[in-house]
Amino acid sequence: MRTLLVVNTFATTTNDAISEAVCAALSATLDLTVVNTGARNEATQIAKAARTQGYELVIGLGGDGTLNEIANGLLADGPNPEGPILAAIPGGNANVFARSMGFENDPTVAINQLLTAAKNKSFKTIGLGKISTETLSRWFLFNSGIGLDAAVLARMETRRESGKMASDASYAALAIRELFTRTDRKKPSLSLVSESGELYDNAYFALLINFAPWAYLGNRAVNPMPGAGHESALDVYAPTTLSVPAMFRLVRRAIAGVSAQDDKSVITLVDQKRIQITAKRPLWVQVDGDVVTQTSELTAVHIPNALRVLV
DSSP states (O other): OEEEEEEETTSTTOOHHHHHHHHHHHHTTSEEEEEEEOSTTHHHHHHHHHTTTTOSEEEEEEOHHHHHHHHHHHTTTSOBTTSOEEEEEEOSSSOHHHHHTTOOSSHHHHHHHHHHHHHTTOEEEEEEEEEEOSSOEEEESSEEEESHHHHHHHHHHHHHHTTOOOOHHHHHHHHHHIIIIISOTTOOOEEEEOTTOOEEEEESOEEEESSSOSEEETTEEEOSSTTOOTTSOEEEEEESOOOHHHHHHHHHHHHHTOOSTTOTTEEEEEEESEEEEEEEEEEEEEETTEEEEEEEEEEEEEEEEEEEEEO
16 A cells, blocks of 8 residues: 655654654555655645645654644645545644544554554545634644634643643643633633524634544543534534633533533534634634634534545
8 A cells, every 4th residue: 555654753752763663664564655744734735745646545643733734735625535545643642633543542552553454444534624714724633623722722832832842731731821810701702603593602712523532631531522423513612601610510521521512601512514603802723733823703614525534
C-alpha cells in the first residue's frame, strides 16, 4: 500500500526516537514516504498534494492539530470519499482522533494496530463538521468550539511558544484561571440558531461535537454529549451559566459520561446539520484542539460521507 507519513516533530509527545521507530516499523510493511512538517499548516499543503500523487494511505504522526491539517488538505476541493485513507499514530497530548478510531494512546502499540488495520483494509467513511467565518473555512474531525475552551487553547499555544510543555495539569490550571479571572461570568455573549431556525440566547461558550468523546483527561474520556457519533450530524453543548455549582456539576457529569441533555443550565442540541452562532464580541475559535481565529459570527455544517479513515 503506497503510504505517506506526515510527521510533526514539534508535537507534544513526538521525538526523534519515536519517529525513527515508527518509520522503521511502517517501512517494513508499507511502501512508505516520510515528510516532516516545519511550520503551521504545512501538513495541509502536503496532504493536498498527496491527493494526486497516488497515495492510498496518509498517516499523521502528531497531535490532533496535525490530523486536522491533513484532513483539510485531503478535503481541499470538498468531500473526498474515494480519496486517500486518513490514519493516525498518537503523538500529541490528547490524541482524541486516534483514540476515537480505536487506537491505543501508546504509539508503539498503535503502530501494530495500524498495520493490522491496513492489511485488513479496515476503514470507514465518516461525516465531518465544517465551520465558516468571515475570514476562513475549516473542516473539523471531532469537535470545534467558540469561547471559553478555545480561549484556554489560545493561552496554551502562547505557553508552548515560550518553550513550556503542554500537560493535563497545565490545561486544567489555565481553564480555572480563564474561567475565574478572565471571563465575564455575568454577561453571556452567544446566541445560537438551530437547523430548524429556533433561537437560543445567553450562552457563554459553545462546543460543536461531531463524535464523542469531546476530549480526554489522562485516560479518562470527557464526554458531555456521549451520544454524538458517526451515524448522526453535529451535537451542540452551550452552558448558560458559569456559576461554580453548575460548572462543577457539568464537569463531573462530563467525566462520568452522563449526557447533559436534561440539565437546565446548558443548551443541548442533537443531530444538527447546520448551526449559526453570533457573539457580542470577537471570541476565539478552535477546531480539533487548534486555535484558528477570533470571530463574532460562525456557521457550522455537517457534511456526510466526507472522508475515509482507518479504524
